[in-house]
Amino acid sequence: MTTTPSVSIKKSTITHLWSRLTTTRWEDAWRERLQFAGPEFLVLKAFPASRTLRLDVYTNKATAQKLLKNFGGSVRPFNAATWTPPASKNKHPRHIGTTLLLYNDEKSFLQDCQKTSSKKRLYIPAGMAFGTGDHATTSNCLRLLENIQKLLPPKKWSLLDLGTGSGILALAGASLGAKKILGIDFDQQCVSIAQENALRNNLSHIRFRHANLLHWTPPGTWDVVTANIYSSVLSTAAAKIVNSINTPGHLILSGILVVERTVILDIFMTLGMKEITYFQRGKWCALLLQKINKDE
Numbered sequence: 001m002t003t004t005p006s007v008s009i010k011k012s013t014i015t016h017l018w019s020r021l022t023t024t025r026w027e028d029a030w031r032e033r034l035q036f037a038g039p040e041f042l043v044l045k046a047f048p049a050s051r052t053l054r055l056d057v058y059t060n061k062a063t064a065q066k067l068l069k070n071f072g073g074s075v076r077p078f079n080a081a082t083w084t085p086p087a088s089k090n091k092h093p094r095h096i097g098t099t100l101l102l103y104n105d106e107k108s109f110l111q112d113c114q115k116t117s118s119k120k121r122l123y124i125p126a127g128m129a130f131g132t133g134d135h136a137t138t139s140n141c142l143r144l145l146e147n148i149q150k151l152l153p154p155k156k157w158s159l160l161d162l163g164t165g166s167g168i169l170a171l172a173g174a175s176l177g178a179k180k181i182l183g184i185d186f187d188q189q190c191v192s193i194a195q196e197n198a199l200r201n202n203l204s205h206i207r208f209r210h211a212n213l214l215h216w217t218p219p220g221t222w223d224v225v226t227a228n229i230y231s232s233v234l235s236t237a238a239a240k241i242v243n244s245i246n247t248p249g250h251l252i253l254s255g256i257l258v259v260e261r262t263v264i265l266d267i268f269m270t271l272g273m274k275e276i277t278y279f280q281r282g283k284w285c286a287l288l289l290q291k292i293n294k295d296e
Helices: 024-033 061-071 106-113 136-151 168-175 188-200 231-236 238-243 258-270
Strands: 016-023 042-046 052-059 074-077 094-096 100-103 120-123 158-162 180-185 207-210 222-228 245-257 273-281 284-291
Touching: 016 024, 016 061, 024 042, 024 052, 052 061, 061 074, 094 136, 100 106, 100 136, 100 168, 106 120, 120 168, 136 168, 136 222, 136 245, 136 273, 136 284, 158 168, 168 180, 168 188, 168 222, 180 188, 188 207, 231 238, 231 245, 231 258, 238 245, 238 258, 245 258, 258 273, 258 284
Parallel strands: 100 120, 158 180, 158 222, 180 207, 222 245
Antiparallel strands: 016 052, 016 074, 042 052, 094 100, 245 284, 273 284
16 A cells, blocks of 8 residues: 655755656546645646646655655656746636636736726736646635625625635635735745735735744634635644634635545534535535524
8 A cells, every 4th residue: 555645845845846647537536645745736737638637746855755656657856946837828717706707827817907897807827836726625715705705795804814825815805805814824935925916916905924823823803714724734723713703704614625524514513613505626625614603
């Protein structure tokens, strides 16, 4: 039996790239197997008119060698300092509900910004990996966020984004009407990228902070909290997360495998949350919860 390397990867330690080919049939299985790498460092590339899928993990030498030993493939040195992301081949925006358009291609974004539209537009350039709205965990969060913003007072609600990554949920929240926004991430480079993305979209009022949720307490309480992070962190920090939510505020949880849903839901319901709905895509799901009064 092969085992998945148990490590925590930071961008500052990226020195190698592990790659291998598989088929689209096994995409969810590989996402689950390689989730330890974190969504910032795992890339899955599909080939047009083919069922072939390429897996790339940007990591350190020791982990790359473990992946090579356990799963085959190939390993080569990788210089993160000189690497720049390829231009996006997706020229069309991604529609998030009826309100938001999400672009990965800058030219298309700038051209469409000249057009009159009631929809909000966001540009998140294609990076090393996820954070552009394509991955199921992020996509589910965006859909839930777009749904609940219709229930909130325009330009008066607050958003706390835990595990902000590229900042996409914080930026989407700002576009959808959040006035006060804070995004945190344990990786300083993610914080820098999120700040750059905020400037790209003229959303400089969003605050981003370098912090580890396991050792940091959110300031005050918030109308909406999003947490697209590992289920192990969600369960460990559950009480802290719930305490950061206004009553009757909303919580969006993602990074959860479908088979983990019941366990995670039970933990948060015990702490005073109730489930409103959930979205599922492949083996991943996202939960929308609401904080209830203790007397209910």
